[in-house]
Amino acid sequence: MSKAYDTIYIDGAWTAPSSTETIDVVDPNTEQVVATVPQCTPADVDLAVAAARRAFPGWAATAPAERAALLTKARDLLAERTDAMAEVITADMGAPAWLASRVQVGLPLTVLASYIALAEEFPWEEHAGTSLVVREPVGVVGAITPWNYPLHQITNKLAPALIAGCTVVVKASEVAPQAAHLFFEILHDAGFPPGVVNLVSGTGPVVGEAIAAHPDVDMVSFTGSTRAGTRVSELASATVKRVALELGGKSANVILPGADLDKAVRAGVDGAYRNSGQTCSALTRMLVHRDDLPRAVEVATAAAEASAQRLGPLVNATQFERVRGYIAKGLAEGATLATGGAELPEGVEVGYHVRPTVFTDVTPEMTIAREEIFGPVLSIMAYDTEEEAERIANDTPYGLSGAVWAPTREAAVAFARRLRTGQVEINGGAFNPIAPFGGYKQSGNGRELGRHGLEEYLEVKALQF
Incomplete structure (x- = not known):
């Protein structure tokens, strides 16, 4: 029997989307429908971005240690629910049980821990001659993630964005969305303030493009094909927002x-x-x-x-x-x-x-x-x-x-x-x-993981004396 996800996560609550249309999620092992998720519209993106915008000043003002404490709660809850998370990942994209548990969930646990530690170690302020250089969150982040590592690619973006003081709107892949829904249940239980984390679902041409083009999104981080990344860059360029792209490879x-x-x-x-x-x-x-x-x-x-x-x-x-x-x-x-x-x-x-x-x-x-x-x-x-x-x-x-x-x-x-x-x-x-991950040429721009991944979500300001 398939599971129907009929809500999205906006402003700290599970909320009915603007449309009743849904997307089938198919188990690649059985070729059977195992879940449905909402097909959101640009109106849902507007609501999620507005919630993230309202929450940004308060979240940006919290101390990095406070942000890390909430992320620690989320990591601990994820560790407790490893089996449940691995099970939905297997159902969505077919990873064998050992891979789903050890890599598809195990690696995100490691990434979360690395950013929790980095919150304390990172040089948020430093002197450069007569100037004080301070690092501040870039703002509202749109994170568009793929199906092949459905939890790992979310934590790669969400963890550094949150530690930096950004608020986030996530669009998970409609092909493998159940991990995102389960992870947002974890984030809710961890106690993140309303609007700090938001989840919408749907296709790239509708929901992904609405995020990339949105004037109140300050940065979009995208992982996927080079063709789709090119489209994200085109849409984002109209508002000169920051863009981070992790695209294809032929290594x-x-x-x-x-x-x-x-x-x-x-x-x-x-x-x-x-x-x-x-x-x-x-x-x-x-x-x-x-x-x-x-x-x-x-x-x-x-x-x-x-x-x-x-x-x-x-x-x-x-x-x-x-x-x-x-x-x-x-x-x-x-x-x-x-x-x-x-x-x-x-x-x-x-x-x-x-x-x-x-x-x-x-x-x-x-x-x-x-x-x-x-x-x-x-x-x-x-x-x-x-x-x-x-x-x-x-x-x-x-x-x-x-x-x-x-x-x-x-x-x-x-x-x-x-x-x-x-x-x-x-x-x-x-x-x-904790080493930087990203590519040259048409494999994208920007880096994920470790200190370099955190810096993607920070603006640099010089105070001159």
Whole structure:
């Protein structure tokens, strides 16, 4: 039986939206409707923004420690409700139970804790010669979040905005909205003042665009496709509001000669298939020296086939068909299929599952080497010189992430410095939730996480003496 969410959260209360229209939420494992959420209108956005505007002066005037105390209550409540949160995330976007709990909820808990600690450590005021430099909240923030990490992407924006003293209007993805509703129940129970946090639901072209264009929104933070991010920027430019964009990627995993090839390839497959490949920073291009290509394909094929039981489905029918279309295009353009393919996995009759796929004989001009696929599809590409590897890695309109494997850390770092990308994993370095996350080129602008993420939501004022 599906759950009907018939209210949105505005000014500290669950409120009926202006329209009775709803949006179905489909479980990608079963292809059944599991929930409905309101299809809000620009009128609902107006109410939410007005509530955030009224609440801003009071919230901005609170001490950072007071803001952190409320966020601590929210984090503790989220920790208590981890199982319930993981369950709705699995139902909405298909993440296996272990991934939903450990990553989809575990990572937001870490992010919240990092901003709670940063509230005390951050230099809110500092001297620059004869001036006092103070940092103040930017104002009302519109946060537009995606479906692939439905809670994590909310906390990435909400936590720093709240610690900065901003008030927020969130539009969660209509594809995977239940985590947002549950999290706002938590924020309500934590006791945030009315209007400080607000939640609307609906589609990007209606609700997202209303937020981006709204004259009383001082900043919009968007995570999603480069195409949609371009539209957000266009709408926001009319009011010269601040814009932070975390967009697409086509990240390269460069394995240099002499690196631990088997380890690097296995880690690269994991990096490509993270969240069933539905990760903007996924390492979807594996670059190996031509002499190492046969062994790399062998190891990648085995690793991909072993991963099949750990992957969840793609989020919906649209994404399912899109990824299968890319696989077909890869074959049509001359790439060699090492494993996987567009057919349903053996024994699967329902759900949007795609076989873990590995292509070899991929060249830089092929579509699968250039466009973001957002599914479990890995392209292995050969190079002959380190200079060629650098050129291939940087030959993309994106610049979000990447990885380098080399015999020594020094060699890997030297190569990583030449990559035009926002972050690089060095010899398997782990994701760091307090390091800046964001991209170069068409992967967006601005940074999330840690101190750099907090600074996105702050204005800087100089008091001259």
